[in-house]
Amino acid sequence: MTPIKQHPPGSAGLQGFTRREAEVVAMLAQGLAAEGIAERLGIARGSAKWYLRQVFPKLGVHSHQDAVARARQLHDPANTTDGASNPNASPAHLPQPPNPLIGRAQELAQLLEWLGSSGGLLTITGAAGCGKTRLALAVATEISRRPGSQVFWVDLTATTDPALVDSAIAAALDVKVSSGHISVPALAESLNAAPTLLVLDNCEHLAAACTSVGVFLLAACPLLSVLATSRAALGGSGSRCLRLEPLAVPPPASAAAAAPADIAGVASVALFAERARAADTSFGLSSHNASAVARICRTLDGLPLALELAAARMKILTADQLAERLEDALSLLTRNQPAAARRHATLRRALDWSFDLLPPAQQALLARLSVFSGGWELDDAEHVCPGGVLSDGDILDALSDLVDHSLVVVESRTDGSRRFRLLEVVRQYADEQLRISGGRSRFRARHAEHFAAVARQAAQELNGRWERVWMQRLDRNRGNFREALAWGLASTEGAALGASAAGSLAQFWQMRGEFKEGLGWHLRYLSRSQDLSVGDTAELLDSSGFLAVHAGQVNQARQYWQQAIEKFTSVNDDAGVGRQLNYLAHITMEADPQEAAALASRGVELERAAGDDWWVSACLFAQGDAAFLQPDLEGAAKCHQESLAIARRLGNQFAIARRCVRLSQLSRIGGDFDRSRRYLAESWATARAAGDDWGLTMALAAYGSLAAAVGDLEASAMLLGATQARLENYGARLWTVDRKEYSHTSRMVRAQMGNEAFEAIASRGAASADHPEHLVAAVEKAATPSSLPDGTDDAGRPLTRREVEVLGHLASGASNQDIAAALGLSIRTVERHIANLYLKLGVSGPAARTAAAHFAFRHGLATGLVPAGRKPLPKP
Numbered sequence: 001m002t003p004i005k006q007h008p009p010g011s012a013g014l015q016g017f018t019r020r021e022a023e024v025v026a027m028l029a030q031g032l033a034a035e036g037i038a039e040r041l042g043i044a045r046g047s048a049k050w051y052l053r054q055v056f057p058k059l060g061v062h063s064h065q066d067a068v069a070r071a072r073q074l075h076d077p078a079n080t081t082d083g084a085s086n087p088n089a090s091p092a093h094l095p096q097p098p099n100p101l102i103g104r105a106q107e108l109a110q111l112l113e114w115l116g117s118s119g120g121l122l123t124i125t126g127a128a129g130c131g132k133t134r135l136a137l138a139v140a141t142e143i144s145r146r147p148g149s150q151v152f153w154v155d156l157t158a159t160t161d162p163a164l165v166d167s168a169i170a171a172a173l174d175v176k177v178s179s180g181h182i183s184v185p186a187l188a189e190s191l192n193a194a195p196t197l198l199v200l201d202n203c204e205h206l207a208a209a210c211t212s213v214g215v216f217l218l219a220a221c222p223l224l225s226v227l228a229t230s231r232a233a234l235g236g237s238g239s240r241c242l243r244l245e246p247l248a249v250p251p252p253a254s255a256a257a258a259a260p261a262d263i264a265g266v267a268s269v270a271l272f273a274e275r276a277r278a279a280d281t282s283f284g285l286s287s288h289n290a291s292a293v294a295r296i297c298r299t300l301d302g303l304p305l306a307l308e309l310a311a312a313r314m315k316i317l318t319a320d321q322l323a324e325r326l327e328d329a330l331s332l333l334t335r336n337q338p339a340a341a342r343r344h345a346t347l348r349r350a351l352d353w354s355f356d357l358l359p360p361a362q363q364a365l366l367a368r369l370s371v372f373s374g375g376w377e378l379d380d381a382e383h384v385c386p387g388g389v390l391s392d393g394d395i396l397d398a399l400s401d402l403v404d405h406s407l408v409v410v411e412s413r414t415d416g417s418r419r420f421r422l423l424e425v426v427r428q429y430a431d432e433q434l435r436i437s438g439g440r441s442r443f444r445a446r447h448a449e450h451f452a453a454v455a456r457q458a459a460q461e462l463n464g465r466w467e468r469v470w471m472q473r474l475d476r477n478r479g480n481f482r483e484a485l486a487w488g489l490a491s492t493e494g495a496a497l498g499a500s501a502a503g504s505l506a507q508f509w510q511m512r513g514e515f516k517e518g519l520g521w522h523l524r525y526l527s528r529s530q531d532l533s534v535g536d537t538a539e540l541l542d543s544s545g546f547l548a549v550h551a552g553q554v555n556q557a558r559q560y561w562q563q564a565i566e567k568f569t570s571v572n573d574d575a576g577v578g579r580q581l582n583y584l585a586h587i588t589m590e591a592d593p594q595e596a597a598a599l600a601s602r603g604v605e606l607e608r609a610a611g612d613d614w615w616v617s618a619c620l621f622a623q624g625d626a627a628f629l630q631p632d633l634e635g636a637a638k639c640h641q642e643s644l645a646i647a648r649r650l651g652n653q654f655a656i657a658r659r660c661v662r663l664s665q666l667s668r669i670g671g672d673f674d675r676s677r678r679y680l681a682e683s684w685a686t687a688r689a690a691g692d693d694w695g696l697t698m699a700l701a702a703y704g705s706l707a708a709a710v711g712d713l714e715a716s717a718m719l720l721g722a723t724q725a726r727l728e729n730y731g732a733r734l735w736t737v738d739r740k741e742y743s744h745t746s747r748m749v750r751a752q753m754g755n756e757a758f759e760a761i762a763s764r765g766a767a768s769a770d771h772p773e774h775l776v777a778a779v780e781k782a783a784t785p786s787s788l789p790d791g792t793d794d795a796g797r798p799l800t801r802r803e804v805e806v807l808g809h810l811a812s813g814a815s816n817q818d819i820a821a822a823l824g825l826s827i828r829t830v831e832r833h834i835a836n837l838y839l840k841l842g843v844s845g846p847a848a849r850t851a852a853a854h855f856a857f858r859h860g861l862a863t864g865l866v867p868a869g870r871k872p873l874p875k876p
Contacts (some may be wrong), residue, residue, distance in 0.1 A: 028071035073670040103267025119225035126244030129305030143600035158374035158479020162209035246302035268297035275311035292319035308351035370430035374479025375421035448484035495531035506543040515551035538567030578606035599625035657695035721762030725769035811856035
């Protein structure tokens with residue numbers, strides 16, 4: 001690839017771009033989509049998408065393909081064509097074709113004409129091995145190169161549940177699902193941004209569901225066309241179907257004494273010759289082999305997959321030898337069979353013939369690879385497939401040979417690694433061979449054990465610095481996890497393993513917003529509780545509650561956790577009970593902080609007795625938050641200080657970052673701004689070092705409140721905007737204490753600045769969401785007001801403690817009636833205090849209330865969650 005010329009912000013063509021936006025443009029110029037940009041820049045995929053949304057308008061484009069072309073033009077004005085150096089290459093967001101498309105020009109033109117004229121729901125049908133997916137990819141590539149168009153590719157091979165078709169589409173569109181239910185308007189918004197082609201590949205096993213979803217989306221999206229590949233046509237009003245026939249073969253007369261000139265233009269011959277050259281670079285169509293090649297193409301009935309399997313053998317056979325062997329292998333076919341039956345039998349015999357030529361180790365590996373769904377990597381095969389004739393050390397060589405024989409497809413990823421897969425028709429054939437060998441149950445069990453172990457390891461890593469790497473690995477193996485979970489449900493001995501895998505994948509489903517699938521598997525395993533131990537059932541209820549609460553099903557989560565308490569209690573697992581009490585405390589504290597404090601306190605007792613320091617720290621955190629909300633600031637500080645001390649002893653960086661945020665907030669409310677800064681600085685540095693995006697988001701929100709407290713309203717608005725952008729990227733919401741404080745600070749700063757100014761400045765902050773270090777630095781350097789003002793005007797009249805409390809509520813935007821209710825005063829008494837405040841502060845008229853609130857901000861009195869004027873908290 002020609003090196004990309006890097007342009008710093010402000011250089012020609014990139015005026016108005018931030019430095020990060022310029023980096024994104026450089027990544028676009030290399031053809032990267034959101035996932036590749038995220039990986040290259042070390043940011044979240046949601047953040048990459050956010051930057052793309054900022055960059056597209058500046059580039060003057062509406063689709064990814066146009067953005068790539070425009071970015072390349074900016075970086076190299078001479079480069080005005082997309083993919084000119086490789087006309088067969090697909091855009092980065094589509095699967096890369098393994099080889100050129102041959103012999104399908106007429107069908108390609110027909111599909112493009114249909115899509116250009118009427119669109120709607122189109123299906124490419126045809127026999128197995130006839131090239132449906134390859135043709136669909138050619139269509140998608142051509143459409144994606146049209147200015148203003150976008151294409152989304154959905155491979156449904158590994159999706160077995162019809163209820164998950166909409167989830168698979170949402171995943172391909174990278175649409176965040178926040179409640180467990182696919183939002184059709186959200187899908188429609190993504191699909192309506194520009195003329196769009198949605199490709200549903202390999203959907204014959206989901207035909208009814210694909211038809212239903214496709215028809216619904218077409219009705220909602222005037223700019224949408226849907227192209228499906230399936231052995232059976234999808235229905236629906238206005239649908240069309242293109243039946244893909246095998247490639248044309250030489251006529252019988254030319255097969256006996258064919259000349260190169262007579263057959264070179266025949267599609268099946270052209271395909272065979274191209275694939276033969278891939279196996280043997282010296283191969284060429286000549287007078288010596290033309291007749292044999294014509295016989296091969298006729299014998300294989302022009303089926304592309306069968307031709308490719310045969311051509312792979314040209315490395316060791318001559319064309320005459322290959323023709324003779326194929327005719328012997330397929331001699332049982334009769335000319336009286338119907339065309340469809342003959343072609344099915346031809347492909348079957350071709351697969352039999354190719355399989356029989358493999359040595360025993362390669363036969364064993366091919367059969368065993370059928371247990372994978374959606375592909376695998378080398379280490380997966382090395383864990384699952386050894387045994388008998390196939391040792392651990394044989395896997396790499398045997399796999400390489402299967403690739404050479406066109407039985408395994410190899411895919412290169414953007415990070416330079418390799419992934420492998422079987423074409424679906426080959427996978428089905430290999431699965432049959434595994435059944436015949438009697439090893440299917442054993443290798444499916446081994447496959448399930450391996451991916452359950454991968455899920456358990458991922459659960460330990462998803463809060464660490466390698467989170468993105470593990471999320472990508474989990475994304476790639478969705479089909480394998482579904483196969484493992486389905487195996488666990490189908491076998492009594494696998495129920496515990498499958499339940500463990502489901503629980504381990506809970507955070508992955510939560511982070512992807514795929515609650516419907518996650519809860520679906522959990523419910524199926526809970527219905528099999530008779531095959532699970534009480535402890536396994538309790539753990540499954542634990543993770544069910546985790547998914548339910550994040551899906552917004554708080555009452556259902558409460559029921560799961562309460563049932564889990566009963567199960568853990570029955571097996572004397574006090575630590576398990578303590579965890580559930582911690583969860584219940586968090587979902588209770590907004591409505592009833594006192595009850596939440598009692599739950600968390602009991603959790604602390606149980607975890608101390610069990611000797612589980614980590615969960616002692618977690619329960620103390622919940623107890624501290626409940627105290628914070630009551631408000632019992634001294635009790636909250638005590639809990640959070642002890643929780644932090646345990647986290648430091650355990651060396652848990654994620655816990656340290658969160659505890660420091662909370663102690664910073666408490667210090668700020670107590671008027672100790674310097675200590676508040678120190679805690680926040682430690683939280684920020686710790687979260688950055690650990691790659692803890694959520695810890696950084698918590699710290700950003702707290703920095704926003706600190707900025708407001710020290711009177712820097714512009715910095716506060718920018719930090720609040722950056723926080724909101726990150727929350728939207730993650731599809732998440734802050735914890736109760738953080739959420740209340742964030743809401744309060746936003747309301748106050750908005751009231752002081754005015755809505756229009758606040759929105760403009762918050763938008764600037766949102767643009768720095770991934771790199772807000774300069775915003776944080778501004779707060780660190782801001783001047784610190786005294787913890788309590790002297791409260792005097794020019795006449796020297798001090799503010800009373802009650803007036804300070806009233807001022808704190810007034811600054812929060814509370815009405816006189818709200819202030820009276822909060823402080824237990826009459827409205828008349830509140831009005832008198834406010835009048836005295838105005839007099840002492842020297843403000844009057846319609847703007848008096850705003851001016852008083854601004855005074856509270858400048859002097860650190862706009863505290864938000866608790867009455868102003870508290871004494872500073874004790875030092876730890």
